[in-house]
Amino acid sequence: MKRMGKGKTEEAIIQAIDLSVRYGERVVWQHADFSIRRGEFVGILGPNGAGKTTLFRLLLGLLPPSTGRLEIFGAAPRRGNPRIGYVPQRHPIDSDMRLEALEFVHLGISGNRWGVLLPSESRAERQKALDALQSVNGTELAHRSLGQLSGGELQRVFLAQALAGKPDILLLDEPLANLDIRRETELVQLIASVARAQQVAVLLIAHDINPLLPVVDRLIYAVNGRIATGTPHKIITTKALSALYGAPVEVLHDSHGRVAVLGTEEAAHHD
Amino acid sequence: MTELFALTSNSNFSPNLWSDLQMMWQYAFMQHAFEAGTVIAIVAGVIGYFVVLRRLSFAAHALSHAGFAGAAGAVLIGLNPLVGLLVFTSGGGLAMAALGRKAASRDVQIGTVLAFMLGLGVLFISLYKGYATEAYSLLFGEILGISSGDVIVTTIAGALALVAIILIYRRLLFTSLDEDVAESRGVSIIAMNSIFMLLLALATSIAVQVVGVLLIFALMVTPAAIAERLTRRPLAGIAVSVVVALLATWFGLFISYFVPYPVSFFITSSVFALYVLVRLLQSYTRRGIL
Known part of the structure; x- marks a missing residue:
């Protein structure tokens, strides 16, 4: 729950000050203070319904804060900010969907434009979309149908679409859902290396800390109407x-550095 | 209004296609049918591609049923059925857009409204005490009864729909494939859904003239479904969808001139045959053809 005191030399690109949000009468969380710096990898954890996706909606300008301040590059969030790339939590794609991955990535560049593209514009943008696919090692996916891609391949295509607009911030909502452990690890490594190469800050929502541990700089933990932030080392302790859950929760470590958090199911308030 | 069944007394098929067509086009009603049919096939092929992409085919079906009630009501109070079609399909389309995309995929609710609309249409038709052909042509289409005035109205409406699609093309594609991301990039989902539903209403209203309310799928869904199976890029998909709708319409008109069965039967069966053929071929080749 502390403000970033150290690291003032680095630019804070997202800054939240005493930020609260509610849906109608229900307070999702309140009095959150955090800041995120350029190129940082931030994991967002917490039980279902704790307001992790809500944080993304605030950053995207789809939901206003109820009180407090939220700034992205020194300005209030606004819809359609091209400096943010967003990968929402998605439903599985229909296996009948034959559209090629490249077209889908292309929409990340100019899907919000009016009218049709001139042939020259279209060619230039398709090249950019190809570059984005290449940055996620997805060149061979370009002309494959979306419906025929595996879960991990789809996530790389989604990532390419979000990167195609050359954002400074990536918001990834549960990209690891439905992946097996090996693919989880691969995808996290990929996200981390792309983010480092392009100096993109990553905010990634996950339900398990373990795949993130090797790459994550900081955590935002949402639970019971509160938001805590800090290094995994500080947050993931008994x-x-x-204290966060307000109930006994236990953190166990194994010999490989993996952690298990016990007791959170019982401790999360479901209202 | 002309009888739906083809007037074939003095026509015989010859192997020379061009002379056959010239013979047909001596009749004004055949000319009008080809003109209106061409416009409608193009519009239905384009709009239909997005109907299939958005998985809205049942909603489109329901809209056409609302159109039936509207058209029957218009006939009852002495208006042009096209007016009733436009009013009811637009109203239904806007209501669906307002309720959100998830609402448009709720089969049960849509089915309930659809049945009610059909019932309403039946009531209006029976109150009208007119000829049964009026109901028959609304339900199954009557392209051979199209007047030169209808052709002009259809062409203007079709051109409007196509211009609108060109203007919103990329945004419409984005919201059709990826609503959440499109919204985050500043595209208004409600606005895009409403505009599309209005275009669908317009396309449905003019397409009813050709295939009728009950067979609207033949032009609005099947050609696009075939295109979706054959292509990986949207523009190619739209092109294939238009070509299939055009060929089916022309084929239907051509054949029905020589064979005394309804045009809409030939259109629906040709697109159906093509659909089955494509699915069979693909189940053999496993991968897409194009």
């Missing part, structure tokens, strides 16, 4: 999590 003491810190018990």
Whole structure:
């Protein structure tokens, strides 16, 4: 729950000050203070319904804060900000969907334009879309149908679409859902290396900390109407999590550095 | 109004296609049928591609049924059925857009409204105490009864629809494929859904003249479904969808001139045959053809 005191030399590209949000009468979370710097990799954790996706909706300008301040590059969030790339949590794609991946990535560049593209514009943009696919090692996916891609391949295409607009911030909502452990690890490594290469800050929502541990700089933990932030080392401890949940939660470590968090199911308020 | 069944007394098929067509076009009603049919096939092929992409075919079907009630009501109070069609399909389309995209995929609710609309149409038709042909042509289409005035109205409406699609093309494609991301990039989902539903209403209203309310799928869904199976890029998909709708319409008109069965039967069966053929071929080749 502390403001970033150190690292002032680096630019804070997202800044939240005493930020609260509600849906109608229900307070999702309140009094959140955090800042995110350029190129940082931030994991967002917490039980279902704790307001992780809500944080993304605030950043995208789709939902106004109820009180407090939120700034992205020193300005209030606004819809259609090209500096943000967004990969929502998605439903599985119909296996009948024959559209090629490249067209889908292309929409990330100019899907919000009116009218049709001139042939020359279209060619230039398709090249950019190809470059984006290449940056996620997805060149061979370009002309394959979306419906025929595996879960991991689809996530790379979604990532390419979000990167195609050359954003400074990536918002990834549960990209690891429905992937097996090996693919989880591969995708996290890929996201981290692309983000490092392009100096993109990543905010990634996950339900398990373990695949993120090797790459994550900081965590935002949402639970029971509160938002806590800090390094995994500070947050994922028996003491810190018990305080957050307001109930006994236990953190266990194994010999490979993996962690198991026990007791969170019982401790999360479901209202 | 002309009888739906083809007037074939003095016509015989010859192997020379061009002379056959010239013979047909001596009749004004055949000329009008070809003109209006061409416009409608193009519009239905384009709009239909997005109907299939958005998985809205049942909603489109329901809209055409609302159109039936509207058209029958218009006939009852002495208006042009096209007016009733436009009013009811637009109203229904806007209502669906307002309720959101998820609403448009709720089969049960849509089915309920659809049945009610059909019932309403039946009531209007029976109150009209007119000829049964009036109902028959609304339900199954009557392209051979199209007047030169209808051709002009159809062409203007079709051109409007196509211009609108060109203007919103990329945004429409984006929201059709990827609503959440499109919204995050500043595209208004409600606006895009409403505009599309109005275009669908317009296309449905003019397409009813050719295939009728019950067979609207033949022009609005099947050609696009065939195109979707054969292509990986949207512009190619739209092109194939238009070509299939055009060929089916021309084929239907051509054949029905020589064979005394309804035009809409030939249109629906040709697109159906093509659809089955494509699916069979693909189940053999496993991968797309184009």
